[in-house]
Amino acid sequence: MAICEDRVIAHVDLDAFYAQVEMVRLGVDEEAPLCVQQWEGVIAVNYPARKRGVTRFDKAGEVKKKCPECILVHVEVLSEEQEQPKAKVSLARYREASARIFKLILREIERVERASIDEAYLDLTDMVKKRRGIRDNDENLSRASDSIILGEGLDPSRKDDLSLIIGSEITSDLRRMIREELGYTCSAGVAHNKTLAKLASAMNKPNCQTLVPNSCVQGLMEKLPFRKIRQLGGKLGGELEALGVETAAQVQCYNLEELSRRFGQKDAHFVFDIVRGIDRSEVVPRSKPKSMLAAKSLSGEQDWDGVNRWLRMLASELHDRMLFDEEVNVREARNLVISFKSGSVPRTTSKTLPMPRGQSNRLERMLKEMQSLLRNTPSFSFPIDFLGLTATNFEDKPADNESINKFLKPSAPGSHQAPIEKVQASKNENPGIKKWLLGPKAPPDPEKQAEELSQETADFLLAKKLQRDDDIEASRQYSTGKSGRAQLKKPRRGTIDSFLQKAPD
DNA sequence: ACGGGTTAGACC
DNA sequence: TGGTCTAAC
Structure with missing residues (x-):
């Protein structure tokens, strides 16, 4: 098999x-x-x-x-x-640190999926192929010296084991760079699929990495409580547990028909595969969040006055994050979702609004819209124990002609440089909350803004701009088809690969 | 020992 | 589409 x-x-x-x-x-x-x-x-x-x-x-x-x-x-x-x-x-500190880390990872690795603020999946398959060199078995084995290897060890003459070894070398290099350039330690798992890699990364923490050769998988499943497997930690895992089994290998005793009877066809297939360590789900290249939430649990707000103050606070934070996101990711949220929990109802309900468009006065417009929506929502009744605002359905903004035009027509001397809404924007609505990007609405050029912003913030903006360029480049590469032309990117990929010169293939 | 704030994805 | 539910960090 x-x-x-x-x-x-x-x-x-x-x-x-x-x-x-x-x-x-x-x-x-x-x-x-x-x-x-x-x-x-x-x-x-x-x-x-x-x-x-x-x-x-x-x-x-x-x-x-x-x-x-x-x-x-x-x-x-x-x-x-x-x-x-x-x-x-506010989690801003951690979001920024995360952005720096992902910026570094994207510099070195093409196929990166941001799984959470502090987790990434990397598909190293192509890089591994390029890194194969002519070496003997011992030499190859030493390339995994940084890893803990599950099971009975590796056979570097096996193709699958060798690719894992090279993957672990790449991962180790990456972790060292994160450590040296940014100061953070991390753990990693290297395997042939996402589920096993995730399982492995948790096995030797902190600051260590774990390798999962094919030969160890069945042995691993023998001992493994299946609830540790991603997606089996919740309700589905609970239903499985009700069958009176504990380890993944015990679940292997059920055939597809039996599983299908208890769960749907879909879950049955998923469970059947996953307890055998089989997972074909792909690493989906994505580094930007798909939605942004500002939320707060409350101890029973009793009136509109209290609710409105929270709404203002939440909207203000969300609005700041949206402005920032518009700058660095060149996109705008289309929808605004309001979630709430009224004391009487045990769960949250939500309502969707079109996100007010355009920069000026948006915060005030958001507040107006939300208030009128809630006033007409019968299920919105006091006391309120939870409020949340989500910006979703981001859409890329059309190309920014202002900065492009600067190149095309060398700055017409008398042309209007100062936008009118400058005045509007600076008498700002939310004084108490962070005002990084508020104030003079400079052209979206991080280098320019560096004069006005703190060094740290300027660095960050710059970093994000570079990341954006990376994303554009990466997606351009994808659209050219995964074979052949993908070599375009080689130039900057030196840092990891130069560590060991790859074989001329 | 389940709590606050976040995110993503599946389902109807 | 909008809204809910699940799962995870």
Whole structure:
């Protein structure tokens, strides 16, 4: 039963990501225990703190008891009036760090899927092919020296094992670059598909990578509680558990018909394959978020006054993020979704609006639209325990002629350079909230803005612009067809590949 | 030991 | 399409 998969897939996972972001930001000693706090809870615990028994489910007070020397860093908080109970957390720090990391990854690897803020899948198949060299078995084996290998070891004379070895070398190089250039450690799994790679990346944390040769898969499934498999951690896994089985290998005892009777045809096939370590799902190249949410759980707002203040706060944060996204990703949200939970109803409901278009006054227009919608929504009744706003259905903006024209016609001397809405935009609606991109609406040229913005922000904008260029380049490559012409990109791909000169094929 | 804020994808 | 549900971090 050949598993007939020649892909090489890596899953890369940052170690205790939010905690690392704070450690790098604040220059904290690597060995110091640190937690990231959100209100009274703890949402990230670094490994030194875990060693001392701290867990994600502790409250801030318990952390201090278990580990008095533990550094607690609170997530960034936004509020309109300083020191007011109306405040919400912002994950901006982590989004920025994430963007830097993905920028680096995209510099080195073509096929990258952003799976979450701190996780990526890489399809290394093509890179591996280019990296094969003429070496003996021992030499090849040493290329995986950085990895922990599951099972009985590798046979570098086997094609599948060799490709895994080379994949692990690429992954290791990448991890070193993330470490050296940005300061973050991560763990990785290298396997022939996404599910196994993901499983493996969690096996040796932190700061280590794990290899999954085909020869170890069945042995792995013998011991593996199937709930650890991606997509089987929730309800579907629960239904499986009700059959009285625990390991993936035990699930293998059910044939397709039996599984189909209990679950749908679709889930049956999925389960049948996945407990055998088979997963043909592809790495989907994508590095930009598809939606943006600003949300807050509330303790029963009783009136419009309270609700409107939260709406303003949420809309304001979302609006800032939208402006930023428009600059760096050259696209605009088409829809605005309002979600809420009324005390009486046990789940959230949502309503969709067309996103107000155009830059000027948009925040005010959003607020007007939302309020009139909610007033006409009978299910919206007090008290309210949750509010959320989502920007979705992004559409690319038409090419920016302003900057193109600068090249085409060398700046006509008297031409209007200053847009009128400058005045409008700067008497801004939301003073208390971050105003990075607000103020003078400069042309979307990061280099220009660098004069006005903090160094860090300028770096970030620049980085994102470069990433955008990468995305454009990558998608252009795809559209030319996956064979033949894809070599166009070679130039910048030096850093990893130059580490070992690849075979002339 | 399930809590707050996010994201993505499937389904009807 | 819009809205809900599931799963994951």
